Amino acid sequence: MYAFSIERPASVADAAQLAAAGAKVLAGGQTLLATMKQRLADPGRLVDLGSIASLSGIRREGDAIVIGAMTRHLAVAESAEVKASIPALAALASHIGDKQVRAMGTLGGSVANNDPAACYPSAVLGLGATVQTTERGIAADDYFQGMFTTALKEGELITAIRFPIPKRAAYIKFNQPASRFALVGVFVAQTASGVRVAITGAGNGVFRHAGLEAALGRSFTAQAAAGVKIDAADLNADIHASAAYRANLISVLIQRAVTQALAQA
Numbered sequence: 001m002y003a004f005s006i007e008r009p010a011s012v013a014d015a016a017q018l019a020a021a022g023a024k025v026l027a028g029g030q031t032l033l034a035t036m037k038q039r040l041a042d043p044g045r046l047v048d049l050g051s052i053a054s055l056s057g058i059r060r061e062g063d064a065i066v067i068g069a070m071t072r073h074l075a076v077a078e079s080a081e082v083k084a085s086i087p088a089l090a091a092l093a094s095h096i097g098d099k100q101v102r103a104m105g106t107l108g109g110s111v112a113n114n115d116p117a118a119c120y121p122s123a124v125l126g127l128g129a130t131v132q133t134t135e136r137g138i139a140a141d142d143y144f145q146g147m148f149t150t151a152l153k154e155g156e157l158i159t160a161i162r163f164p165i166p167k168r169a170a171y172i173k174f175n176q177p178a179s180r181f182a183l184v185g186v187f188v189a190q191t192a193s194g195v196r197v198a199i200t201g202a203g204n205g206v207f208r209h210a211g212l213e214a215a216l217g218r219s220f221t222a223q224a225a226a227g228v229k230i231d232a233a234d235l236n237a238d239i240h241a242s243a244a245y246r247a248n249l250i251s252v253l254i255q256r257a258v259t260q261a262l263a264q265a
């Protein structure tokens with residue numbers, strides 16, 4: 001690890017000021033500290049968000065659940081509010097990594113990092129959530145911009161994510177067994193503005209699938225999903241799975257996800 005300094009501000013305003021001056025934000029450290037230990041990152045100066053109480057917590061606001069950026073995966077998984085309103089989101093959080101990762105990792109860190117195999121980005125995109133930052137609210141459709149790339153500007157911090165409560169939703173992933181990241185993960189939601197399908201693990205970052213959304217908009221059934229041909233052309237191929245294998249996984253997982261969503265209500 002390269003040498004670094006660390007500051008622990010007590011307010012979002014102070015954290016934003018430090019970040020604007022070039023300090024790197026530290027949330028749960030599950031990604032950032034690992035890259036620093038391997039000397040793949042040399043931030044020099046860290047600003048730890050862990051002492052800012054207002055960044056943690058889960059609350060219902062009208063027809064949405066608002067979750068603070070520093071809320072740990074474990075808290076989302078165990079939240080009675082989330083389980084009651086968006087059970088798919090609680091279930092997603094409960095299957096991230098292992099116990100240690102869930103105890104430390106945060107919603108804001110995951111969505112800021114935007115790993116192409118991470119689970120939360122598919123829920124943010126699949127539910128049509130809004131990423132609240134120190135400067136603005138960013139619609140999920142504008143936020144994710146490909147592998148490890150987002151609409152966040154330099155020094156802009158995520159403060160919370162606002163998830164509209166869907167009619168029904170489900171998330172199913174096929175684990176990469178060593179890391180438990182998604183080899184493919186599929187989030188489906190019936191929302192006020194129609195069916196949304198977000199896929200993670202399969203491409204150059206999370207993406208929506210127009211063909212599945214159209215078919216499921218006409219008929220929200222596993223059979224309708226099964227009738228959609230998944231094109232492997234733009235999907236990832238690596239040592240874990242070919243593009244064709246991932247395309248087949250998308251088809252299988254969306255059918256299971258729709259069946260699971262229908263069982264909810």
Ligand SMILES: Cc1cc2nc3c(=O)[nH]c(=O)nc-3n(C[C@H](O)[C@H](O)[C@H](O)COP(=O)(O)OP(=O)(O)OC[C@H]3O[C@@H](n4cnc5c(N)ncnc54)[C@H](O)[C@@H]3O)c2cc1C
Nearest residue numbers: 027028029030031032097105106108109110112119158180
């Ligand atoms: C072994 C292992 C298994 C994992 N398995 C999964 C899995 O199955 N599914 C999954 O989705 N994830 C998985 N993860 C990822 C993990 O859950 C964390 O979400 C992820 O590491 C980032 O969150 P963090 O809070 O640790 O962020 P950090 O590592 O602290 O930060 C990550 C990046 O986000 C930036 N950042 C952090 N917070 C903010 C903020 N509020 N505003 C702006 N920028 C910010 C940081 O500057 C940094 O660039 C796994 C991680 C590990 C180590």
